[in-house]
Amino acid sequence: MESLVIPALILVVVAAAVALGARAVSRRVAASNAAGTAAPATDPVELARAAAAKLTEDQHRRLYALIAQGQAMAAIKLYYEATDAGLRASRDAVGALAAHPQPYRSPASAEPVQDPDDDDTPQRFPYRYRAIASKGDVTREVSSNMLNDEIYGRIRTLVRSGDIEAAATALTKHSDITLKQAREFIALLED
Structure with missing residues (x-):
């Protein structure tokens, strides 16, 4: 009987520690839910x-x-x-x-900025942007003052998501190349 007392005491101590730990964790979760930090935006x-x-x-x-x-x-x-x-x-x-690419919005502007993809005429920048794609021995370059990092990033995101036609259309909209040339360029971006 004495040989069972020590393991029983250890079991009681471990059970009490687990119960206290679970209670502390549940209090932290409840406190963070009340503060609004544990519920990230689902959309x-x-x-x-x-x-x-x-x-x-x-x-x-x-x-x-x-x-x-x-x-x-x-x-x-x-x-x-x-x-x-x-x-x-x-x-x-x-x-x-x-x-879901987002255009930069300055904190001072209260009115929402229109998404550049919705515009009929793309914005012209004071510099020429060069986009280069290559695969093997084939290299293509698109240079335009209607492209920038953000727009090219959106085009690459469209390619990664499998929407090749939308990527080619966006590239032609923001450069002076044909749809065929855009498709050739986009084909080099595909992994």
């Missing part, structure tokens, strides 16, 4: 809008450049350092921004 478009609003214009441009280059880890790191969000929140935000 990815809203998450992308909120994430883009936390970035400066330069951070926004650099983030989309990294996304366009396929450097997801660098983009997450940039967002993490820029916003002091948690690592998981940064990962989710960058994923939402890649899937």
